Amino acid sequence: xxTVILTLxxxxxxxxxxxxxxxxxxxxxxxxxxxxxxxxxxKQKSALGTYFAVAGDGGATAAETKIILRGDCxxxxxxxxxxxxxxxxxxxxxxxxxxxxxKGGKIHVKxxxxxxxxIGMEGGELVIDGNxxxxxxxxxxxxxxxxxxxxxxxAGSVGNDTATFINxxxxxxxxxxxxxxxxxxxxxxxxxxxxxxxxxxxxxxKGNIYVYGTIENPLPGFQMVGEVEQEVDGETATxxxxxxxxxxxxPTAKGKTVYANLxxxx
Amino acid sequence: xxxxxxNVGCPYCGVCxxxxxxxxxxxxxxxxxxxNACAIGNQIFHHATGGERVKLPRLRQPDGTYKxxxxxxxxxxxxxxxxxxxxxxxxxxxxxxCEGMAAAAKVAEKAGAVLDNCASICHGSSFLAIFDNGYPSxxxxxxxxxxxxxxxxxxxxxxxxxRHMSRYSIFPRGFFTGKGQKSRKIIVIDPRHTDTxxxxxxxxxxxxxxxxxxxxxxxxxxxxxxxxxxxAGIKREQIxxxxxxxxxxxxxxxxxxxxxxxxxxxxxxxxxxxSLTRDLNDxxxxxxxxxxxxxxxxxxxxxWSWQYGFPYCLDLTKKDIAHMNPGETSSVxxxxxxxxxxxxxxxxxxxxxxxxxxxxxxxxxxxxxxxxNICMASEISDLHIPVGIVGVEVPGIVYRMDNxxxxxxxxxxxxxxxxxxxxxxxxxxxxxxxxxxxxxxxAEIKAAPAGVRxxx
Ligand code: SF4
Numbered sequence: 001x002x003t004v005i006l007t008l009x010x011x012x013x014x015x016x017x018x019x020x021x022x023x024x025x026x027x028x029x030x031x032x033x034x035x036x037x038x039x040x041x042x043k044q045k046s047a048l049g050t051y052f053a054v055a056g057d058g059g060a061t062a063a064e065t066k067i068i069l070r071g072d073c074x075x076x077x078x079x080x081x082x083x084x085x086x087x088x089x090x091x092x093x094x095x096x097x098x099x100x101x102x103k104g105g106k107i108h109v110k111x112x113x114x115x116x117x118x119i120g121m122e123g124g125e126l127v128i129d130g131n132x133x134x135x136x137x138x139x140x141x142x143x144x145x146x147x148x149x150x151x152x153x154x155a156g157s158v159g160n161d162t163a164t165f166i167n168x169x170x171x172x173x174x175x176x177x178x179x180x181x182x183x184x185x186x187x188x189x190x191x192x193x194x195x196x197x198x199x200x201x202x203x204x205x206k207g208n209i210y211v212y213g214t215i216e217n218p219l220p221g222f223q224m225v226g227e228v229e230q231e232v233d234g235e236t237a238t239x240x241x242x243x244x245x246x247x248x249x250x251p252t253a254k255g256k257t258v259y260a261n262l263x264x265x266x
Numbered sequence: 267x268x269x270x271x272x273n274v275g276c277p278y279c280g281v282c283x284x285x286x287x288x289x290x291x292x293x294x295x296x297x298x299x300x301x302n303a304c305a306i307g308n309q310i311f312h313h314a315t316g317g318e319r320v321k322l323p324r325l326r327q328p329d330g331t332y333k334x335x336x337x338x339x340x341x342x343x344x345x346x347x348x349x350x351x352x353x354x355x356x357x358x359x360x361x362x363x364c365e366g367m368a369a370a371a372k373v374a375e376k377a378g379a380v381l382d383n384c385a386s387i388c389h390g391s392s393f394l395a396i397f398d399n400g401y402p403s404x405x406x407x408x409x410x411x412x413x414x415x416x417x418x419x420x421x422x423x424x425x426x427x428x429r430h431m432s433r434y435s436i437f438p439r440g441f442f443t444g445k446g447q448k449s450r451k452i453i454v455i456d457p458r459h460t461d462t463x464x465x466x467x468x469x470x471x472x473x474x475x476x477x478x479x480x481x482x483x484x485x486x487x488x489x490x491x492x493x494x495x496x497x498a499g500i501k502r503e504q505i506x507x508x509x510x511x512x513x514x515x516x517x518x519x520x521x522x523x524x525x526x527x528x529x530x531x532x533x534x535x536x537x538x539x540x541s542l543t544r545d546l547n548d549x550x551x552x553x554x555x556x557x558x559x560x561x562x563x564x565x566x567x568x569x570w571s572w573q574y575g576f577p578y579c580l581d582l583t584k585k586d587i588a589h590m591n592p593g594e595t596s597s598v599x600x601x602x603x604x605x606x607x608x609x610x611x612x613x614x615x616x617x618x619x620x621x622x623x624x625x626x627x628x629x630x631x632x633x634x635x636x637x638x639n640i641c642m643a644s645e646i647s648d649l650h651i652p653v654g655i656v657g658v659e660v661p662g663i664v665y666r667m668d669n670x671x672x673x674x675x676x677x678x679x680x681x682x683x684x685x686x687x688x689x690x691x692x693x694x695x696x697x698x699x700x701x702x703x704x705x706x707x708x709a710e711i712k713a714a715p716a717g718v719r720x721x722x
Contacts, residue, residue, distance in 0.1 A: 013352070013607070014353055014605050014606070014607060015603065040583070041352055042351070042607070043352060043583040043584070096594055115593055116591070116593070116594065135593065141394060141397055141398075141590065141591055141592070142394075142397030160531075165398075179530060179531060180534055183534055198479075199479075199531060199534070202478060202482060202534065202538065203541060217476065217479065219478075219479060220479055220483040220486060220493045221482040221486045221493075223491070245485075245486075246486045246489065246491040247481075247482045247488075247489060247491075248485070
């Protein structure tokens with residue numbers, strides 16, 4: 001695996017759109033060619049090298065390419081957007097859409113990220129050591145097929161609208177979640193190890209949510225059905241099991257109605 | 267002889283009353299009387315000729331005062347600001363006609379700007395819900411002629427849309443609603459006991475910020491499930507009673523306002539209201555409608571959706587791709603995140619409506635206000651360009667809150683020399699094309715507007 005190090009030396013005045021910063025776009029390119037990739041600051045299109053110092057060449061394929069981002073990327077959006085393979089390490093914070101529409105490979109952010117990260121994700125792994133903003137692993141606006149697959153792991157807390165329209169994949173949140181988790185969900189799993197604020201599983205059809213802490217405002221559309229012992233993220237524990245959202249439509253499979261499951265840890 | 271102009275549209279709120287009769291003086295310069303309008307509608311007409319109007323664009327001087335300049339100079343200034351900015355923002359359009367909105371979109375596209383309208387801080391969340399969940403709506407005429415149950419949720423038309431209840435929802439006698447108010451059940455759901463709640467048959471005081479839970483409870487009940495004894499401050503019996511009334515209605519309409527769009531969850535509150543409307547259609551006919559605020563704030567949604575496929579928060583910086591994602595491309599977020607470097611405020615007052623922090627961020631860069639009147643935005647701008655008042659001095663198409671287009675007329679001429687929004691944007695567009703063609707050296711052009719920034 002070959003490593004390309006991008007160091008932000010000349011930060012943008014506004015926000016930088018770096019959708020070309022993916023192993024897919026960097027693979028097979030020499031450092032000078034990587035520095036010539038397009039980035040945008042508003043309507044102004046520039047070369048990546050205007051903002052970043054580039055060291056190292058890309059691997060032969062995306063899978064053989066690793067990108068390390070150094071310097072303060074708090075104002076850089078869309079890193080790793082639509083990537084299919086390879087690896088990205090962001091050593092500090094990053095802005096919006098990190099790992100958006102990602103299909104494969106791995107992104108590791110050592111700081112915090114802003115909103116819309118991992119939206120429309122189909123595969124791969126997005127690991128965030130800090131906090132994430134709103135719409136983590138949610139669907140893009142107006143899209144009723146949300147996250148399809150892959151794994152998102154956030155060590156800290158997340159904002160609102162996590163996993164809207166989720167229908168596959170897993171999101172693990174180490175801290176707390178603000179309102180709206182898996183709204184309109186049709187599948188997938190969300191695990192919240194801290195507390196949830198409310199509106200957990202609203203309008204949800206199918207899928208699973210685990211909350212280890214408390215839910216401040218539970219929805220009336222979820223009904224307790226019993227207790228279960230389950231292994232979740234490598235640990236076994238007992239959970240209270242609820243089904244819902246009873247206000248929403250639900251499909252039937254093998255003559256039985258399928259509901260979404262909400263488990264709170266005992 | 268004073269002249270009476272009939273069937274005049276009111277350029278104030280989203281009810282778009284088009285039955286006004288305006289009496290104009292002999293010389294066609296003064297508005298003498300306005301009939302049929304409510305108090306606020308009346309005011310907008312009298313205001314036009316009542317006081318002193320700004321008749322020329324005004325440019326901020328180094329000493330902080332404004333100096334009158336010509337329209338040509340103002341057009342040149344605006345075009346250069348747009349041309350030089352990396353990401354200019356053009357926001358407003360609550361009070362102009364569709365012709366002006368279309369011309370502004372041409373400018374935004376040419377300039378690579380973000381184009382946004384007041385929905386961004388108003389009913390924008392409704393659009394997001396509609397994208398996700400559809401819009402089983404109707405026209406106001408259908409509600410008037412058919413509805414026997416009307417539900418206002420988080421809306422207070424008694425103050426915000428004064429003639430809504432008398433023209434369309436509660437009081438009028440329609441084709442199938444000949445007994446007027448007597449044939450209708452009125453339900454109001456609001457955390458505040460508003461003046462609209464006063465005329466309701468049933469009032470539910472939902473706990474502020476918990477509308478979503480109450481909708482969820484209604485939906486569960488409509489599907490025959492059990493719910494807890496109390497949800498969002500409302501007793502189960504009351505929820506069951508209202509759900510029953512809704513199921514038994516012949517035709518119902520949910521009118522909702524800022525109470526849903528701007529409390530926690532925003533689009534999701536509207537989204538679940540749409541889901542409830544859909545559920546109720548398993549039993550009878552139910553419809554839902556956003557109580558849009560200004561008379562033509564529905565307009566930009568219609569015009570720009572037709573032009574670009576999106577109703578608001580349009581990022582046109584890439585010119586050949588329209589990108590929309592509120593939270594990122596919405597005006598207040600752009601301002602708070604320091605993501606724009608020039609601002610045009612048109613037909614609204616961002617100075618009064620935006621959070622003060624957002625205003626402070628925007629004020630770091632050139633700020634141009636296009637508005638017939640003096641407002642907070644015009645007073646903190648670098649350039650104020652006056653225009654004619656649509657619906658009073660400028661005719662044009664407006665969209666009523668139910669997406670019905672109405673041709674507005676003018677009753678008097680604008681003050682001498684004052685042009686319309688449409689003409690202004692056409693001229694800015696022309697100047698932008700010239701600048702582009704000249705390929706003028708950036709630094710040179712940038713130098714022109716310097717040194718004339720307003721005080722913080
Ligand atoms: S209700 Fe609205 S449109 Fe009708 S007259 Fe009053 S302000 Fe004008």
